[in-house]
Amino acid sequence: MQYFFILGKNPILSKAEIEAVFALQDIRFKITDYSNNILIIETEKEFDVNWLNNRLGGTVKIGKILGKVETLENFEDKFFNLVKFGEGKVYFGFSLYNLGLKTPLKQLSRKLEPVAMEIKRKLREEKNINSRWVTSRDLELSSVIVKKNKLLENGAEICFFAKDSEIIIGQTLAVQLFEEFGARDYARPSRDDVSGMLPPKLARMMVNLAQVKQDALLLDPFCGSGTILQEALLLGYKNIIGCDISNKAVSDTEKNIQWLASKYNLNIEHVEIFKHDVKSINKKIEPESIDAIITEPYLGPAIKGSEGNKQIDLIIKELDNLYLAAFNQFKIILKTGGKIIIVFPIFQIRNQSKRLAAFEKIKEMGFKVLNTDDLIYWRPKQFIWRDIIIFEKV
Ligand SMILES: C[S@@+](CC[C@H](N)C(=O)[O-])C[C@H]1O[C@@H](n2cnc3c(N)ncnc32)[C@H](O)[C@@H]1O
Structure with missing residues (x-):
C-alpha cells in the first residue's frame, strides 16, 4: 500500500x-x-x-x-x-x-x-x-x-x-482536524498571551515525538496554561504531572484541564498539578520515576527585535542557568532511558542566530540527543524560533 x-x-x-x-x-x-x-x-x-x-x-x-x-x-x-x-x-x-x-x-x-x-x-x-x-x-x-x-x-x-x-x-x-485544534487554542477558558502559549499542534507533535507507551508517567515542569498536558490527555496518556512556579499558571492549567475533560469526557483521576520551582523539583517527585519530560520552558521576556547584542546575551545567560538547573533535576527524577522533549530558543535578531550555550553542557551531563535532523518550529517575523530537541537519559 x-x-x-x-x-x-x-x-x-x-x-x-x-x-x-x-x-x-x-x-x-x-x-x-x-x-x-x-x-x-x-x-x-x-x-x-x-x-x-x-x-x-x-x-x-x-x-x-x-x-x-x-x-x-x-x-x-x-x-x-x-x-x-x-x-x-x-x-x-x-x-x-x-x-x-x-x-x-x-x-x-x-x-x-x-x-x-x-x-x-x-x-x-x-x-x-x-x-x-x-x-x-x-x-x-x-x-x-x-x-x-x-x-x-x-x-x-x-x-x-x-x-x-x-x-x-x-x-x-x-x-x-483544524477546527478542534483551533478550539483548544482559542476557546479554552484560560490563555496566557504574556508568557506565550505553545500552539496545540506543536504540543501534540512534541508528545508524539516522545514515543512512549500509554501507561507512561509524563511531566511538564513549565506547564504554563497546560497545552502539552491537554494534548497528552487527548492522546490517551493518563498519568500526567504538571507544575509551574507561577500561581496563575497552575490555576490556568487546572481550569483548562477541567474544561478539556468535560468537553472530551476524559478521565483525569491521575493528573496532578501543583506549584513548584523546577530547580528543586526533586523534593516533590520520586527519583527515577518519570518516563518522559515534555516541556517548553521559560523562553525569556518578549522580544521586540530592537534589542542589542548585550541584552540578548544577558537573556541567554539567564536561560542557560535555568536550563542547566532544570537538567540537573531531570537527571534525578527521570528513569534511565527516559526521554526529554524540550524547546530550546533560537534568537533571530538582525540576521544573527543565537543559541543557548547550555546545550553542549547538557550533553556532557549524560543526555544523548536522539534527533538527527534539526527540528525547528518557526514562523516568518518571529524573533524566537523553537528548536525541538529529543534527549535520552543514558
Ligand atoms: C513559555 S511558558 C510555557 C508555556 C506552556 N508550554 C503553554 O503552552 O502554556 C513558560 C512557563 O515557565 C514558568 N517558569 C519560569 N521559571 C520557572 C521555574 N524556575 N520553575 C518552574 N516554572 C517556571 C513560567 O511561569 C511559565 O508559565
Whole structure:
C-alpha cells in the first residue's frame, strides 16, 4: 500500500512525528518520495488513516496513492475506474503538488479544466449524477476547503504529484482536524498571551515525538496554561504531572484541564498539578520515576527585535542557568532511558542566530540527543524560533 502525507509548515518536524508514531505502533514503512511538504510511503499492511489523522499534529492531509499517469490528457477515463461514489450529489476537486517537476505547475493546472468538465458531463449524461467541481485560487485545495465542501463525504479530492517523467495520483482520505485544534487554542477558558502559549499542534507533535507507551508517567515542569498536558490527555496518556512556579499558571492549567475533560469526557483521576520551582523539583517527585519530560520552558521576556547584542546575551545567560538547573533535576527524577522533549530558543535578531550555550553542557551531563535532523518550529517575523530537541537519559 502507498500513502501520501501533506506535511505542515515545518515539514521536517512533521515527518519526524510520523516516523515516531509509526515506530511506536510498529508499522513498518519505506519512504518512496519526499520533497518539500510531500511525503509518500509504502507500507506492508493497510493502516487506519482516520486513527492516524486523529493522532498527528503536523500533517495537513493523508491519502492513498491510486496510481500513475504520464499526462493529464484523458484522465477522466481513469477517474471513473479509480473513484467510486455513493448516492446523491457528488463534489470533486483537484490539487496539484510539485514533486520535482521542472516546468511551472501552473502550466499543468490549465489542463485540469477540460478534465473536470468532461467528468461533470459524463457524471450527468452517463450516470445521471449531479456534481460540483470545487476549485480554489491556489493550485492546491486547503484542508478547510476539502472539509467544508464535503469532498470527503460524497466526492473526492484527487491530488496530482507531478514529476518530469510521470504524475502520481492520490485520493485524500483525511484532513487535519483544524477546527478542534483551533478550539483548544482559542476557546479554552484560560490563555496566557504574556508568557506565550505553545500552539496545540506543536504540543501534540512534541508528545508524539516522545514515543512512549500509554501507561507512561509524563511531566511538564513549565506547564504554563497546560497545552502539552491537554494534548497528552487527548492522546490517551493518563498519568500526567504538571507544575509551574507561577500561581496563575497552575490555576490556568487546572481550569483548562477541567474544561478539556468535560468537553472530551476524559478521565483525569491521575493528573496532578501543583506549584513548584523546577530547580528543586526533586523534593516533590520520586527519583527515577518519570518516563518522559515534555516541556517548553521559560523562553525569556518578549522580544521586540530592537534589542542589542548585550541584552540578548544577558537573556541567554539567564536561560542557560535555568536550563542547566532544570537538567540537573531531570537527571534525578527521570528513569534511565527516559526521554526529554524540550524547546530550546533560537534568537533571530538582525540576521544573527543565537543559541543557548547550555546545550553542549547538557550533553556532557549524560543526555544523548536522539534527533538527527534539526527540528525547528518557526514562523516568518518571529524573533524566537523553537528548536525541538529529543534527549535520552543514558
Ligand atoms: C513559555 S511558558 C510555557 C508555556 C506552556 N508550554 C503553554 O503552552 O502554556 C513558560 C512557563 O515557565 C514558568 N517558569 C519560569 N521559571 C520557572 C521555574 N524556575 N520553575 C518552574 N516554572 C517556571 C513560567 O511561569 C511559565 O508559565
